[in-house]
């Protein structure tokens with residue numbers, strides 16, 4: 770993985786492996802937070818890469834959550850094209866800069882996504898195919914800790930429980946099991 774964490778200054782790697790020809794087209798994909806809609810990541814990818822490469826690169830906390838297990842469904846919606854066969858190469862789909870497309874993964878987590886740039890390779894880009902997809906930007910994501918034990922990541926939000934004085938509580942699985950939940954509401958929690 771070529772992820773450069775918090776990478777406003779993504780460092781261009783040294784040449785290695787197969788070198789790209791000068792006329793190779795590069796596409797920048799920008800991804801947004803599924804709920805709060807801020808920019809989370811930006812990936813530079815060659816026209817020869819596939820949507821599978823892009824999918825494998827995008828980092829999202831939903832990938833670490835057990836919620837949604839069993840639904841590994843991934844769909845890219847690019848204008849009129851609905852891409853379910855991820856072996857499709859980027860060059861096979863017509864792209865428009867700035868149009869809002871969508872990326873759905875884990876069957877439930879949907880991100881807005883845009884193409885923010887399409888251009889030829891230049892000398893400041895990583896020069897080898899093996900460096901792509903190349904991460905240009907990655908924001909910090911926030912995942913709450915369980916408010917009861919303060920140890921594990923929260924996986925659920927508990928609403929309207931008569932034992933808690935506040936409206937809702939973020940809990941890990943173990944702590945959730947301490948509550949009698951038949952009269953309250955429990956929702957899976959992924960991240961803020």
Ligand SMILES: [Zn+2]
Nearest residue numbers: 803829831878
């Ligand atoms: Zn996601």
Ligand SMILES: [Zn+2]
Nearest residue numbers: 915918941944
């Ligand atoms: Zn806990």
